[in-house]
Amino acid sequence: MTTHETTGIHARSYQQWIDGSACEAASGARFPRSSPAHDVVVGDYPLADVVDTDRAVAAARKAFDAGPWPRMSGAERSRILFRVADLIEKHKDELVLADVLEGGKPITQVRAEIAGAIDLWRYAAGEARSQHGESNTSLGQHMLGLTTREPVGVVALITPWNFPFVIVSQKLPFALAAGCTTVVKPSELTPGSTLRLGSILDEAGVPAGVVNIIVGYGASVGQRLAEHPNVDMISFTGSTGVGKGIVRASAGNLKRVALELGGKNPQIVCADADLDAAADAVVFGVLFNAGQCCNSSSRLLVETSISEDFLARVDELTKRVTVGDPLDETTKVGAIVNQNQLDRILGFVGGARDDGARIRLGGTRMKSDKGLFMAPTVVSDVTRQMTIANEEVFGPVLAALTFDDLDEAISIANGTHYGLSAGIWTSKYESALKAGRELSAGTVWVNCWMDGFPEMPFGGMRESGIGREQGRHAVEDFMETKSVLFHQGPRTSRWVPALEAGQQ
Numbered sequence: 001m002t003t004h005e006t007t008g009i010h011a012r013s014y015q016q017w018i019d020g021s022a023c024e025a026a027s028g029a030r031f032p033r034s035s036p037a038h039d040v041v042v043g044d045y046p047l048a049d050v051v052d053t054d055r056a057v058a059a060a061r062k063a064f065d066a067g068p069w070p071r072m073s074g075a076e077r078s079r080i081l082f083r084v085a086d087l088i089e090k091h092k093d094e095l096v097l098a099d100v101l102e103g104g105k106p107i108t109q110v111r112a113e114i115a116g117a118i119d120l121w122r123y124a125a126g127e128a129r130s131q132h133g134e135s136n137t138s139l140g141q142h143m144l145g146l147t148t149r150e151p152v153g154v155v156a157l158i159t160p161w162n163f164p165f166v167i168v169s170q171k172l173p174f175a176l177a178a179g180c181t182t183v184v185k186p187s188e189l190t191p192g193s194t195l196r197l198g199s200i201l202d203e204a205g206v207p208a209g210v211v212n213i214i215v216g217y218g219a220s221v222g223q224r225l226a227e228h229p230n231v232d233m234i235s236f237t238g239s240t241g242v243g244k245g246i247v248r249a250s251a252g253n254l255k256r257v258a259l260e261l262g263g264k265n266p267q268i269v270c271a272d273a274d275l276d277a278a279a280d281a282v283v284f285g286v287l288f289n290a291g292q293c294c295n296s297s298s299r300l301l302v303e304t305s306i307s308e309d310f311l312a313r314v315d316e317l318t319k320r321v322t323v324g325d326p327l328d329e330t331t332k333v334g335a336i337v338n339q340n341q342l343d344r345i346l347g348f349v350g351g352a353r354d355d356g357a358r359i360r361l362g363g364t365r366m367k368s369d370k371g372l373f374m375a376p377t378v379v380s381d382v383t384r385q386m387t388i389a390n391e392e393v394f395g396p397v398l399a400a401l402t403f404d405d406l407d408e409a410i411s412i413a414n415g416t417h418y419g420l421s422a423g424i425w426t427s428k429y430e431s432a433l434k435a436g437r438e439l440s441a442g443t444v445w446v447n448c449w450m451d452g453f454p455e456m457p458f459g460g461m462r463e464s465g466i467g468r469e470q471g472r473h474a475v476e477d478f479m480e481t482k483s484v485l486f487h488q489g490p491r492t493s494r495w496v497p498a499l500e501a502g503q504q
């Protein structure tokens with residue numbers, strides 16, 4: 001660990017985790033990560049390539065085919081997963097710091113994220129004990145049908161940079177509860193907290209080879225995992241474009257694929273809503289994590305009759321949001337993850353201006369002596385066809401459109417190729433019910449935004465994904481269903497006439 005002189009920030013050194021041991025990459029290569037808020041190196045990591053990927057998959061394969069984990073009782077796996085949750089809690093300050101410094105995210109936010117992640121591990125630990133199949137005794141007197149559930153095998157988990165520890169915790173404990181073995185590849189931008197999990201899992205009693213953690217680039221390690229003939233399932237969270245590539249790459253051995261992808265999520269604000277609450281939620285929805293959030297409510301659909309008043313309220317609240325050093329306890333919005341991402345966001349804002357939209361607030365990089373910060377941005381006079389109304393910006397940029405009645409609002413809301421989440425603010429029961437039923441999204445929030453619970457499934461429709469994480473069925477996603485049919489008594493209907501006694 002090295003300490004940077006002027007900031008006092010420590011740079012941590014990590015190792016990858018394969019077959020129960022911390023190790024360097026086979027090539028010996030390492031790479032650094034600088035804090036996007038402080039411009040100093042905060043971590044350095046072994047750079048895995050295809051050789052490390054194959055080693056990690058081989059370890060997971062061996063642990064699945066011959067190791068104890070898939071053969072343990074649910075109760076034993078549950079006990080170990082509860083211990084993992086306790087150890088994450090014990091080491092939470094270290095994990096918080098890694099995600100704050102590598103991701104540029106506000107420390108108060110990350111504390112809540114890690115607490116949420118611990119809750120996910122505990123929820124999955126409980127679920128490990130309640131996985132079972134079904135019996136069918138209605139198949140006739142001579143038949144008994146059993147539906148058994150078995151772990152799917154070796155699962156590759158690929159995660160993005162924006163919520164590193166939360167997202168690995170939406171996948172890994174559920175895969176482990178099912179009895180699967182895994183290879184985990186975090187994003188090369190924010191791998192620290194995930195790499196740290198290796199020794200935590202070991203201390204908790206997860207056997208060698210059950211979880212292998214390597215970090216490398218998507219085009220090498222990610223692609224190899226998606227193509228690998230010994231990987232049975234891939235669970236991916238990231239962009240829709242890469243998700244489509246993973247589906248193609250997975251075709252070689254027809255892996256099971258679960259995808260959590262992007263969104264262009266609308267919040268509909270009706271004239272009859274509690275406008276004060278709605279304005280706060282709209283600002284929170286688009287600025288949380290500097291807008292680098294799959295659930296970002298990057299589209300505001302506001303009823304025309306109140307649009308000017310409501311946007312003025314949104315402007316005023318937006319100006320009060322504190323942007324800056326993520327280590328400052330009062331900061332609400334931190335840094336943009338890297339220069340590419342900042343350029344991309346500025347490109348979308350420029351495009352909106354060229355298309356005739358109005359930049360009411362922000363629209364530029366913020367002046368600061370260090371770090372990459374984007375001014376919270378509100379864009380109005382947006383129409384349905386504009387790029388800013390359809391593409392995921394992944395930055396603190398709100399695009400506001402107007403509607404005249406709820407049918408029009410729902411039509412605009414459903415008018416992109418995404419379908420991750422959507423929300424409505426209204427005091428009318430009829431409007432809430434209609435929106436709840438007609439919005440094409442995996443999650444619909446009514447008079448709230450981004451509330452989430454391990455008990456509630458999460459995922460996207462259309463190009464926002466395949467499958468659901470969390471909730472009662474999350475462990476089943478990592479299991480195969482098998483029908484086992486038992487016949488009792490003499491053969492009931494012969495196919496070939498029976499042999500006569502003398503012919504036998």
Ligand code: NAD
Binds near residue numbers: 186246
């Ligand atoms: P990304 O798609 O660029 O990368 C995600 C992961 O995939 C990284 O680990 C990356 O290294 C890896 N990867 C890149 N190319 C690959 C390839 N060819 N094969 C295999 N793996 C590859 O996404 P990102 O920029 O890290 O994250 C932002 C995106 O993630 C946004 O689109 C966001 O909406 C989405 N996201 C979705 C959810 C959700 O739950 N639906 C949650 C968070 C983020």
